[in-house]
Amino acid sequence: MPARLSSPVPSALAAALPSGAGLSSSPRYLQVAGALQAAIERGEYPAGSALPAERELAARLGVSRVTVRQATLKLAERGLVVRRHGSGTFVAASGPERIQHPLSRLTSFTEDMHSRGLSAGGQVLSFGAGHPNPQEAMQLGLSPGQRVYRVRRLRTAGGEALAVEESILSAERLGILSAADVQDVSLYALMQQRGAAPVRALRQLRAVNADQELAELLGVPLGAALLSTERVAWDAAGRAVELARASYRGDRYDFVMELREAGT
Ligand code: GLP
Numbered sequence: 001m002p003a004r005l006s007s008p009v010p011s012a013l014a015a016a017l018p019s020g021a022g023l024s025s026s027p028r029y030l031q032v033a034g035a036l037q038a039a040i041e042r043g044e045y046p047a048g049s050a051l052p053a054e055r056e057l058a059a060r061l062g063v064s065r066v067t068v069r070q071a072t073l074k075l076a077e078r079g080l081v082v083r084r085h086g087s088g089t090f091v092a093a094s095g096p097e098r099i100q101h102p103l104s105r106l107t108s109f110t111e112d113m114h115s116r117g118l119s120a121g122g123q124v125l126s127f128g129a130g131h132p133n134p135q136e137a138m139q140l141g142l143s144p145g146q147r148v149y150r151v152r153r154l155r156t157a158g159g160e161a162l163a164v165e166e167s168i169l170s171a172e173r174l175g176i177l178s179a180a181d182v183q184d185v186s187l188y189a190l191m192q193q194r195g196a197a198p199v200r201a202l203r204q205l206r207a208v209n210a211d212q213e214l215a216e217l218l219g220v221p222l223g224a225a226l227l228s229t230e231r232v233a234w235d236a237a238g239r240a241v242e243l244a245r246a247s248y249r250g251d252r253y254d255f256v257m258e259l260r261e262a263g264t
Contacts, residue, residue, distance in 0.1 A: 028063055029070035035061075036071060040080055040091055051081065051089045077158060098254045099162065106201050106233070108188035109165070113157045121156035122187070125164070125217070127179035129171060136168055139232050140240045147171035151182050154217055155246075161218045162253070165246040173241055187242075196241045198233035205229050205255060208247065218249050225250035 026034075039045055051057070051072065058065045072089045075081040083089050101112060113120035128150050131137075137144045148168050155163040167187060169177070173196050181190065191197050208228040215222045226247045233242040 029067045029074065032057075032061060032063060032067055032071035033074040036075060037078070037080060040075075045091045047091050047093050049091050050087075051091065053088065078160065099157070099252055100254050100256050106198060108186050109155050109163070110186035110189070116157070118157040119159075120186070121159070122153040122165075122182065122184050123156070124179050124183045125152040125154055127151050127182070129177075132168065136243055139243050140168065140170055142170055142172075142240075149174070149177050151177075151179075151187070153182070153187075160252075161249075163246050163248040164214060164217055165244060168243040170239075170241065173235075173239055191235075191241060196235050196239075198241055199236050201231050201233035203229055203231040207250070210247075214247055218247070220249060220251065227253055227255060 036045075036051070045051060052060070054065050054068045054072070057068045061068070072081060072083060076083050076089075080092055081089050082092055099112070099116070107115075109122070110120040129147055130150065131144060131146070132140060132142055132148045134144060136142075136148070137146070140148070142148070147170075149171055150166065150168055152164065152166045154161055155165055169191075171177070174191065175194055188198060206228050208226050210218065210220055210222060210224045210226050212222055214220075214226065215224060218224075218226075220226075227250055228247050229245070231242075231244045231246075232240055233244070235241045
């Protein structure tokens with residue numbers, strides 16, 4: 001018999017699913033997807049192995065086959081499993097595909113995600129106008145009395161939370177801005193429309209652990225490894241147009257840099 005028919009459904013998987021409808025506010029198929037994902041991440045279904053047949057999972061978990069199918073489609077979307085027509089659903093070889101982010105190119109989050117065929121989201125978490133603190137004023141080349149906007153956004157790719165980005169923008173250089181202007185749009189595209197497109201940036205990278213708030217926003221465990229970056233970007237006229245602080249999920253992002261021999 002194919003391995004998938006004899007793969008037991010781990011009891012922890014069944015236990016992870018609340019029984020009966022309405023116990024959780026999230027749709028049933030997302031609960032099933034979450035429980036399966038957790039089982040894969042715990043190594044109960046190793047890379048390359050087949051998941052139990054839809055029929056078997058449905059029976060064991062007390063849900064319909066349609067629900068199991070929707071759940072496995074969701075996992076396929078997340079890059080965790082591969083569905084092979086006629087032969088079943090298999091755990092992807094290396095878990096979800098990591099985002100390879102070249103550090104030498106100045107691209108926006110939206111461009112990065114579109115180049116991977118993913119939709120980009122930018123949910124505004126907070127928005128405000130105020131003044132830069134002395135350090136920010138120095139980094140942006142502003143005087144402390146000049147106004148800045150602070151925009152904090154949850155960045156998603158294909159609906160999955162990947163990063164929290166905070167941008168500090170010179171109000172004078174960008175013109176009037178509202179939260180609605182930056183909700184789910186490309187900030188860089190907007191800056192370009194307003195004649196303040198970033199063309200050069202300097203970025204610092206360091207490792208941090210997710211605090212409670214970031215863990216909840218990014219859907220990672222408390223203390224999970226994150227890559228924290230700070231970046232100042234300048235426009236073609238050499239004016240600093242954005243100071244950005246961001247936290248990227250360490251389990252989903254690889255920052256890649258090209259190194260050349262000195263003098264080449
Ligand atoms: C990258 C940069 C951020 C910048 C963002 C703009 O992620 N690290 O500093 O704010 O791109 O992305 P978008 O144009 O999609 O809003």
